[in-house]
Amino acid sequence: MPFDPAEALRLAHETLDIEAAAVLGLKRQLDDGFARAVQLVLQATGRVVVMGMGKSGHVGRKIAATLASTGTPAMFVHPAEASHGDLGMIQAMDVVLAISNSGESAELTSILPLVKRLGAPLIAMTGGAGSALARYADIVLNSSVEKEACPLNLAPTASTTAQLALGDALAVALLDARGFRAEDFARSHPGGALGRRLLTRVTDVMREGTGVPSAAPEASFSELMREISEKGLGAAAIVDTDERVLGIFTDGDLRRLVETGRDLRTLTAREVMRPQPRTISQHALAAEAAEIMEKNRITVLLVLDDEGRLCGALNSNDLMRAKVI
Known part of the structure; x- marks a missing residue:
């Protein structure tokens, strides 16, 4: 099939439109659960443990890194590795942030009863309001999107963009609540340009x-x-x-x-x-x-x-x- 530059550009525009709409749609979906999630993390004496499989896992690693660099101690734990010993990294003083668009990822849902048994509060970021993940969660952050940017509506695209944006919103709300300053950011980025300046x-x-x-x-x-x-x-x-x-x-x-x-x-x-x-x-x-x-x-x-x-x-x-x- 010959390459069509015009079609490639059209798909790029369409992808950006769909993903932009997905992010803007999050504003309508936010409720008091978001504020309760922020308060839950602020009150925690441990870390935010972020979990997710596949593309949600990649997003989760970025969210954990953003939280850690803006004043909220965080780390990523792979759900599959958790069932083979890494669950020991999670303690009752931590807050678990589990990410899954469907809310039915087998590797994640299989360890949810154990997470609850540990006593760690669970925040779910999911597009599945009636999913297993949502049912186990103490707080649900709705990250659902109308459709993926993928023409087949299969590859996680708009949904992962929404997850990423919602994670950034959580990090920003937390850094503001903590009174996090530019100087604090510099201390966790000593090798960067801002770190050198501050x-x-x-x-x-x-x-x-x-x-x-x-x-x-x-x-x-x-x-x-x-x-x-x-x-x-x-x-x-x-x-x-x-x-x-x-x-x-x-x-x-x-x-x-x-x-x-x-x-x-x-x-x-x-x-x-x-x-x-x-x-x-x-x-x-x-x-x-x-x-x-x-x-x-x-x-x-x-x-x-x-x-x-x-x-x-x-x-x-x-x-x-x-x-x-």
Whole structure:
């Protein structure tokens, strides 16, 4: 049968329309059972144990991962493996979220009496209101759809999309009820871009010790330039004997100074420095340093300790290496 591009596009549009309608249909099906499910999970002292077979199982793994990353401890247990020992992972303090479009998956329904005997409350996500799963459940979340996107109305398509959306709705309601914040999300995603932005501190990326270019106010211009060249930051802090910052001199300041035509050899660091430079606390987020640089159109920041003394420095390259920007 020859490939028909127009027919492929038509089916794609139809699939998206059917699945969109399935998700929107969930709004009409939601009732107070959803709120009771959220409350049940909030009150639990254990984890949410998600279970499902086949495509519902794949969806269940994603729902468990979403719950875990948004503040609700969760894990996935395969129903078939549960009947061969993994049922021991479930405790009375847990909440079981069982997913099945028909509600009659044999591997799942066969262990439901054992789950109930353990004393773990059961939330069913199913399209079968009169199914075995629904009958065993303490709370039923209706995930039924009018039809699958599959032209044969056989392959789980719209039904799994609905399950996924309903699982996301549950996770969002829970994270809101828990007061879950962006910082909390970052702590469970330390390797991601958000984690780096919300967890990386200035002290993690700054240059310190002998790597910080600095000079006394009485230093000659030659000494100041040597310090800038050796440290490679593109600037040097001018500090007093107590390491209090008096000013800064940057590569940009040098270019502007050269344009004046003055005899640079006669100048001291105090005479060429720019007073009251931008500074940041060593405990601040590195993302805050990036924001200050962008807002003030600068590339170097001096870092102060709790006593207000110079303890470090960083530039935009340091932030890029740390993948903060």
